Each structure stands twice: as C-alpha cells, then as structure tokens.
Amino acid sequence: MTAKAGEVPTSAEGDQLRRRLLEGQNRDGGWPYQPGFARQTSQKSSWTEPTAWALLALAARNQDPRDPAYGTGCSWLLNKQRPDGGWAPHPDVDTTTSVTSLAVLALSQSPLRGDALGPGVQWILRHEYQETPALERFAYRLLGASPPKAPGGSPWFPGTAAWIAPTAMSVLALSRFVNPASAGIPERTQLRSAIQRAQRYLLSRRCRDGGWNHGGSAFRSEDAESYPEMTGIALLALPDEPNAPLQKPLSLAAAFLNRRQPAGALSWLQLALLKHGRAIPPSGAPPVCRNYLDISLRLIALAGVETGNPPRFLVA
C-alpha cells in the first residue's frame, strides 16, 4: 500500500528530525529522553529506552551500521547489559526492567550485537507471567477483576502487574527470533508459545470501545476509554489474520487519526494501520516532537509511511 501524495509528511520532515536526533546524542553514545534546559550546565544523561528507539529510528532509515553515531549508540547499549541478561532503564538504576525488550529489539537490527541477545531473550521469557493459580483466579473473579499477573502478560517493573505496553514490546522483541533460530536463542516452539500467550493476554484486555488503554483492571474502571497510543501499540503486536477479532480496534485506530494526536500516538497508530494493510487518514500538519522518543517514533513511522510498510522489526 502506498500513501497518496499529500497524505504523508514530506521527507524534509524526516531529514530535520534525523538531524535533531543526531544532535541529541550524548558523548557517551547514548540518548537522553529530553534535552536539558538552555540555562542548565549539565547535559541530561543517557537512558536505555530513548537510546534503543534512536537506534531503531536510524535503522529504519537505513543508517549505515559503520556510522559512528550508530556504532557508539550500539556500544553504549551493549555495555549496559546486566549480568542477568537484561537492561535497567538507566545505568544508575539497580533493577532490570521491561526496557530489556527494547534493547533486544534494537540490537537485533545491529551487526554489532555480539552474543548479547540470547541472555536478553531469556530474561524476557523469564518475566512473562505464567498461569495464575485457580484459587487466585477465583478470588479475583469474585471481585469482578482480572488477575493482575495474568498469563502471557509482562510487567513494567519486575514483580508488579502485567500491562499492555511491556507485553506488546516483549512480543515484538521475541518475534525477531522465531524464524530463523539464532545461536543462543531458545527453541522457536518456546518462543512461539510465549508470543501466543502474550497475544492472548493483549486480546483479553481490550476496553469496551474495542481499543486498549494502559491495561488497568476493569474493577471500578469498567467504563475507561482506550488510549490512541496503546491501541496502536497493541495492534502492532497482534497477528494479521483474517479471523482475528481486530476489525473494531482497527476502525477505532483509524477514527483516532481523524483527530489531532501527539507525535507518539500518531506514529503508533500509523504503524498499526500499515501493518494491518489499512489506509492511513491524512495527518495534516506534522506533530510537535517534544523529546527524543517522539522524534524516534516519528522517524520510524515516516519510514513506514514512505515505503508503505512498517519496518520489519515492528511486525509480530
């Protein structure tokens, strides 16, 4: 599918965003979330999530892997891998979290990844929730709620409830290794069943309007509306099958794009519609990219819109 002329942002937008992204790279190779204030002397420090997305944005735009900006970014990420195989959100944080999926996803596109991916994938698998005990399920049913550590779901932070975004990101990361199998990566049947469990979790957490919000329990929030960005993220992680119950969320995603959306939500929705072969409504003026995450997501979405397909690394 190719978007019609005038319906997509120009490549000038992409060029400008790419320049901004490269200017924002820290000297250590990583990216901060946001630039520091002009009057502040210290630059903001590098974080795992914006670094991973910046590398994915560069990969989506066919960045030469020998380019120093890309190479030092990959090195930063590789150097921050923890002994348990995963990544912490920031080098000063002492806990490995769901950002591991993003680091694995980003490094899966890099020839510089070495043998980092196997332990990363293992960490993701270890933190996908398994079956909830029957008694616990019964207790939650009495309360009119779903178990927070539902099978297939992944938490943002270890030991807490499962949520839509980290679960969807784990699906996207694990999907990179299903075919063909790579060295150090678990059996593809194990990966496939983990992905399917996670996708079932995503389908079970839809809002009444057919989309997704952050994934909160229905208890006392049964009328909560879905969020555009989460609807886009969840749709990207779900299979494009004729019988999949995605007609309603896809229609909702298209409807969301009839309103002005923040850069992140716009990007996720466009990528989701592209992935499922839907037309993208005109987006109007380019959105304001308020931080490096916005810039990266916008670059990835623009690459998808320009080619008519989302980048392969975002297809489950």
Added chain:
Amino acid sequence: MTRRHFFFGSLALAACSRAPRARRYNVSVVRAASYSSDLVSLIRRLIAGHGVAVAGKSIVLKPNLVEFSSHAPANTHPVFVAAVYEAFRSLGARHIRIAEGPGHRRATLDMAYDAGFFAAVPGFENSFVDLNLDDVSRTPIRNPASSLSHIYLPNTVLNCDLLVSLPKMKTHHWAGATLSMKNLFGVVPGAVYGWPKNVLHWSGIDECIVDLNTLFPRQFCIVDGIQGMEGNGPILGTRNAPGVIVAGSHPPSVDATCCRVMQIDPNRIGYLRLASRRTGWSSTLVDQIGENIRDVSTPFALIPAFRELRLNGA
C-alpha cells in the same frame, strides 16, 4: 536507695512521663468563587500568611495533571497554576519550575497543551519538567512504611528548596481522597517504574503516600478546591465546586482540612491514619485560619465502596 535518690529519681521520672506538647499546624481555607477571581493576590496573601520563605529560593510547583479530558476537572486548573507561578515570582523566587509526571499517559506536554497550560502560563514549555523523564537519583527511605527500601526520584524535585504541591480536590477510587499527599505519586518517574507506577500499588498505596511525604519535608500545599471532582475520581468522576483554596505547610493537616470540606472523615482515610500512627500527628491538631469549615463544606459524592468515609453528622 536513699531518700535523696528516691526524690530526684521520682522527679526525673515525672519529667520524662509528661507528654510533650503536641505541635499544631495552621491551615488556611479561603473562598475563591471562580478562576477569574484575583487569585494572584489571594495566593500571595496565603504564602505570606504562612511565613513561607520565597526570596532567592528555587521553587518547584507540582500540579496534578492526569488526563487530556476536559469534560471533568481532573487536572489542577491551569489558571490556578499560573496564579501560583506569578505569586511566587512576584515574591522573589530565584527560579520556578512547573513539574509533573502523569501516571497513565506518556505525552505529558501534549496533555498540558490540551489542558490549557500553554495558554495560561507564559513561557510554559521553558519552565516545565516532565518528571517521568527527568534524570533520577537513588533515594533511601529510612524506616519505611511501605515495602520499599529506596526509590528513584527526579533530580528536579530533589534539588529544589521548596516543593509546592498543587493538587486538585478530588475523590479517589482506591485511596478515598486524592489531595496534597497523594499528589506526590506524580514525582515518581515513569521511566523507571512504568505507566502506571504500579510499584507504588504493590508496595502499599497508603504506605507509599506516607513514605514519599517523609522524603519531602519542605513542602507548601495549595489545593485547588475552586472546582473539584467527586464520585469515581481521580479521572472518571464529576464536577463539584466548593469554591475554596486550602493551604498550609503540613500536608496531612492540609489534607485533613480538605476532607472536612468534602464532608469526608479524615480519620477514615488510610494514609492519614497511617501518618498519624507514625508521627503522632492527629487531625485534631489543626488550627483553622480563614473560613469556617461549616460555611464552605460541600459533600463530595462517594462511590459505594467508600460510603463509610462520610463524616459523621454530615
């Protein structure tokens, strides 16, 4: 034991057993019928009245910004925040940041734009810090009430001289009421803990509220009770307009006063009870300044699960 030993020993015992005089806290309640009132003058008087040192200080204003939706007053009103900003600026603050880290949505600045902050606060974007994405420092929690031994907090709030909590007066479907103490959930960084900041729920909501407040002993709270939210707050509730501003330097006392305005029993709010148990503070140790509570109290609707919170006799 000699008679002299017995005499002085008894005297010492009596001195030790005498209860220390409990500290009392001032809380102001003032009327403000609408956001078009002269809020700057009113808030300046509140700050001065409480003897808050402002000149030369670094101030962080922490409003409550939770959703895009404008059909119900979920967010601290941008005009209210603008008035507080101007009041602190005019009193000589060295620099002022407005900072927030919403719990569910990541597009913080876009939410602020939709909520009207860009229009209401001159140069908003240059003074705003998204606390979800700020650089952080590991902060130990001494004698925690929650199961957390430490927490990562944004440097912007850790390094300021005064944290000014600007909550919306709202009911809350888990905590009963969300006011100045609960407002500190917004300083916990999503970049570390996620959206929502679910670690706080798993470690005990009431306990984390109390722990976070012990980490910020220098606070001034100004509650936007001009329009509040009742029912299924903090997002899905409906408008209620008591037309008041509540202010003070002691968050539990400010919150207890707000509860009385809302006709909620502060002694049945879990985090206030916990604060009381841990510090010896009591909701009876509040000295009211300004309006009489009876004259401004407005019943806030409660969801069925929280009907027992209603203030007796209300």
